[in-house]
Amino acid sequence: MIPYIAFNFKVLCVAQPSDMSLTQEQIQRIAHLARIALSDEEAMATRDQLEGIFGLIEEMQAVDTTGVEPMAHAQEVRQRLRADLVSETDQRDLFQAIAPEVEDGLYLVPKVIE
Amino acid sequence: MNSWEIIIGIETHVQLATVSKIFSGAPTMFGAEPNTQACAVDLALPGVLPVLNKKAVECAIRFGLAIGADVARRSVFARKNYFYPDLPKGYQISQFELPVVSGGQLAIAVGQGDQAYEKTVRLTRAHLEEDAGKSLHEDFHGKSGIDLNRAGTPLLEIVSEPDMRSSDEAVAYAKALHALVRWIGICDGNMQEGSFRCDANVSMRRPGQPLGTRREIKNLNSFRFLKEAIDYEVRWQINELEEGRPIVQATVLFDPGSGVTRTMRTKEDAHDYRYFPDPDLLPLVIGEDWIAQVQAALPELPGAKKARFMSEYGLSAYDAATLTAGLEMADFYEAVVAVAGKAQAKPCANWVMVDLAARLNKEDREIGASPVNPAQLGSLVARIADQTLSNNIAKKVFEALWNGEGTSVDDIIEVQGLKQITDSGAIEALIDAVLAANVAMVSEFKAGKEKAFNALVGQVMKAAKGKANPQQVNELLRQKLQ
Numbered sequence: 001m002i003p004y005i006a007f008n009f010k011v012l013c014v015a016q017p018s019d020m021s022l023t024q025e026q027i028q029r030i031a032h033l034a035r036i037a038l039s040d041e042e043a044m045a046t047r048d049q050l051e052g053i054f055g056l057i058e059e060m061q062a063v064d065t066t067g068v069e070p071m072a073h074a075q076e077v078r079q080r081l082r083a084d085l086v087s088e089t090d091q092r093d094l095f096q097a098i099a100p101e102v103e104d105g106l107y108l109v110p111k112v113i114e
Numbered sequence: 115m116n117s118w119e120i121i122i123g124i125e126t127h128v129q130l131a132t133v134s135k136i137f138s139g140a141p142t143m144f145g146a147e148p149n150t151q152a153c154a155v156d157l158a159l160p161g162v163l164p165v166l167n168k169k170a171v172e173c174a175i176r177f178g179l180a181i182g183a184d185v186a187r188r189s190v191f192a193r194k195n196y197f198y199p200d201l202p203k204g205y206q207i208s209q210f211e212l213p214v215v216s217g218g219q220l221a222i223a224v225g226q227g228d229q230a231y232e233k234t235v236r237l238t239r240a241h242l243e244e245d246a247g248k249s250l251h252e253d254f255h256g257k258s259g260i261d262l263n264r265a266g267t268p269l270l271e272i273v274s275e276p277d278m279r280s281s282d283e284a285v286a287y288a289k290a291l292h293a294l295v296r297w298i299g300i301c302d303g304n305m306q307e308g309s310f311r312c313d314a315n316v317s318m319r320r321p322g323q324p325l326g327t328r329r330e331i332k333n334l335n336s337f338r339f340l341k342e343a344i345d346y347e348v349r350w351q352i353n354e355l356e357e358g359r360p361i362v363q364a365t366v367l368f369d370p371g372s373g374v375t376r377t378m379r380t381k382e383d384a385h386d387y388r389y390f391p392d393p394d395l396l397p398l399v400i401g402e403d404w405i406a407q408v409q410a411a412l413p414e415l416p417g418a419k420k421a422r423f424m425s426e427y428g429l430s431a432y433d434a435a436t437l438t439a440g441l442e443m444a445d446f447y448e449a450v451v452a453v454a455g456k457a458q459a460k461p462c463a464n465w466v467m468v469d470l471a472a473r474l475n476k477e478d479r480e481i482g483a484s485p486v487n488p489a490q491l492g493s494l495v496a497r498i499a500d501q502t503l504s505n506n507i508a509k510k511v512f513e514a515l516w517n518g519e520g521t522s523v524d525d526i527i528e529v530q531g532l533k534q535i536t537d538s539g540a541i542e543a544l545i546d547a548v549l550a551a552n553v554a555m556v557s558e559f560k561a562g563k564e565k566a567f568n569a570l571v572g573q574v575m576k577a578a579k580g581k582a583n584p585q586q587v588n589e590l591l592r593q594k595l596q
Contacts, residue, residue: 033386035197073391078399079191084132084169087139088153095157096149105148106259109199112249 022047118318118352121325122284122344123276126291127269128301129245129309130173136244136268137164137207144307152247152262158202163394166191170268173300174214174242175400175408177270180298180415181237183218185405191242191395194387199260200247208271210389213241214398220274220294221417222286223435230432235287236275243269270300276315276325281344285337288312297416297441305335312340316347318355327361331368331375343368347375419444427451427459436467442481446488453492454499461495469512486515493523504584507532535582538590541574544582545591548573559595567591 024040027047031038038046092105101108135142138155155162178185192210218237225231247262272291278284292310295301302309312335317328331347334340346368351361366375414422416438423434423444437447443466450462470491474484494511497503503511511526520526527533535541549556552573559566574587 033195033388073393073396077396079166079396081168081171082139082165084134084167085139086134086141088134088141090150091153092147092149095152095154095159101257103254103259105150106250106254106261107149107199108254108257109260111251111256111258112199 022050117321118355119321120279120281120348121276121317121319121328122278122281123315123328124274124278124284124287125313125315126272126274126288127245127311127313128272128291128295130170130268130270131299131301132167132169132173132268134167135266136167136170136242138266140266142267144304146263148259148261149263152265156202156247156262156266158204164207164392166395166398167268170242171214171398171400172404172408173268174240174270175405176298176300176412177240177272177295178215178218179405179409179412180294181215181218181220183237183240184216185400186212186214186216186398187400187402188212189214189241189398189400191392191398192389193392194243194389196387198246198249199258200249200262200265202247202262202265206244206246207392207395208243208389209241213239214400215240220287220290222283222290224280224283224286233277233283233286235277235283235290238273238275240270240272243271245269276317276328281341281348284314284344285341288337288340293440294416298412308335311335314340314344314347316344316351317361318348318351326355327363329361329364329366329375331366332378334368339368339370342370342373343375346373350375413441416444423447427456427463429459429463433460433463433467437463440481446481446484449488450492450495453489454495458495458499461498462492465491465495465512469509473512473516485518486512490515490521490523497523497527501536501583502527502534503532504534504581506580506584507534532581535578536586538586541578541582541586541590542594544574544577545587545594548577549594556595567595570595 024043024047027043027050028038030050031043031046096102096105096107099107130136132142134140135156138153140153140156141151143151155164175185177183189209190212191207193205194208194210195205197204216239218240220235220237222233222235223230224233245264245267247260247265250259250261274287278287292303292305295310296303304310311333314331314334315328316331317326319326329347329351331343334343347366354361362380364380365378367378368375420431420434420438423429423437424431427434429437436443438444447462447466450466451459454462470481470484470486474481491512494503494508494515497511498505498508510530511523511532514520514526514530515523520529535544548570552570555566555570555573559570570591571584571587574591575582575584578587
């Protein structure tokens with residue numbers, strides 16, 4: 001198992017040259033995936049931050065982990081399981097009271113058709 | 115010119131038979147009022163955390179053991195990130211690098227009669243994940259309506275290797291998988307309600323060449339649509355390739371109305387899901403003791419049952435396969451044999467596979483809803499074996515049972531006077547009367563017309579109201595005519 005941060009690294013590291021510089025296009029693509037609108041200025045600042053993170057990752061990647069079992073969690077703990085029982089009651093009215101718009105029991109959202 | 119080889123792999127979303135959701139205690143019942151089964155966890159309200167449903171994990175273990183796969187002693191849940199309003203968290207909890215089930219295989223039976231053959235399809239993996247909600251796009255004054263009842267419903271996504279070579283093989287695989295998940299009780303198999311949905315990955319290649327570019331047909335919820343969609347897609351891809359246009363990787367939707375597949379998105383705008391382990395969930399550890407427990411509780415599987423039906427009851431491979439196509443059918447058959455006796459195993463098979471199946475088919479009923487129960491059918495077969503009933507009269511008794519004219523075979527025989535006449539003296543008397551009344555036919559037979567013999571048999575049976583033992587009638591009539 002690759003530690004969690006490495007996953008993000010893989011995503012960001014789209015055929016990165018060794019100096020780890022990101023193009024504006026890559027920054028905007030990452031921003032789009034996260035549905036974050038970035039101005040060109042913000043994108044520049046974000047690039048600097050991300051490259052800083054790459055530096056940290058590089059440092060970690062440089063550590064020799066031969067023979068160390070990959071981990072998915074920092075502690076030796078396991079997932080607890082719950083019995084298959086219904087424990088929740090219908091609270092639709094309560095939940096829908098804070099929704100911007102509802103109709104016929106449905107939450108209404110801007111039209112989405114793929 | 116070289117022909118094209120069709121390459122098909124199938125991903126199936128199997129809804130697991132739990133009463134509560136995979137990460138919350140909300141109910142999973144189908145058909146509830148919108149959003150009445152969506153709790154704070156399913157709605158992704160701030161501060162909630164997922165807690166894994168033990169039964170969902172057990173279903174995955176069951177499946178893994180049933181297909182001879184590796185059940186991971188340690189697997190990990192991951193977030194699959196994408197934005198869609200029916201996915202309130204902005205990610206689906208799934209499994210990525212370490213799924214709960216890896217490998218395994220499924221035997222499939224393709225085609226019928228002389229064209230029938232068996233094949234083994236390898237499975238890649240099966241992983242646990244949550245379903246999304248439902249978007250309703252019609253008629254909300256320009257808005258979409260969201261129902262989150264289905265959000266968080268446990269799914270097992272089962273991925274096959276690209277081992278299928280025709281739409282018939284794809285359908286055979288889907289049917290075998292459908293039968294298996296019902297057999298081991300992890301899914302109700304209701305395709306109309308979306309409990310069993312297939313995606314088909316289809317590509318073409320010249321035999322011996324590397325795999326071609328594939329297109330994925332999404333969300334096929336009937337065997338017929340699966341076949342139609344693949345057949346259309348195959349024709350379309352071959353046409354494109356022969357016209358010199360390369361296939362572009364894409365996700366497509368099948369429209370059952372027009373029978374056509376349409377591109378939903380191509381690779382350029384394909385989702386980049388940015389999977390990473392979900393920090394809200396710890397690694398799932400499955401102990402040896404749990405696996406042993408699930409193994410011990412597993413029913414006899416279709417393949418093993420089929421082999422036993424052949425050795426224990428002397429059935430042909432075809433009969434054994436037909437009777438083990440579903441657990442209800444197999445149990446029904448064995449209950450019939452238990453009453454009729456093992457010596458009648460073959461006639462029992464015929465009654466279940468032919469007479470009962472045809473009658474069920476005609477009324478579109480499942481075997482569980484058969485008005486004739488196994489004990490009744492078993493005693494019917496026993497009454498044929500002990501010569502109380504001829505086969506023809508037995509069909510009448512079967513009808514009577516089906517229509518509820520009586521509950522016991524013996525009572526129906528008694529009340530409706532259907533007992534077979536096996537007394538030679540009585541049959542001879544009937545024959546004598548028929549011969550005396552049909553002198554012309556007798557002389558035709560003596561002149562060499564074999565047809566006349568059958569006509570005379572018919573007359574005797576008519577005189578006996580169908581109740582005379584046909585074999586005895588044949589023998590005695592021959593003797594008399596010599």
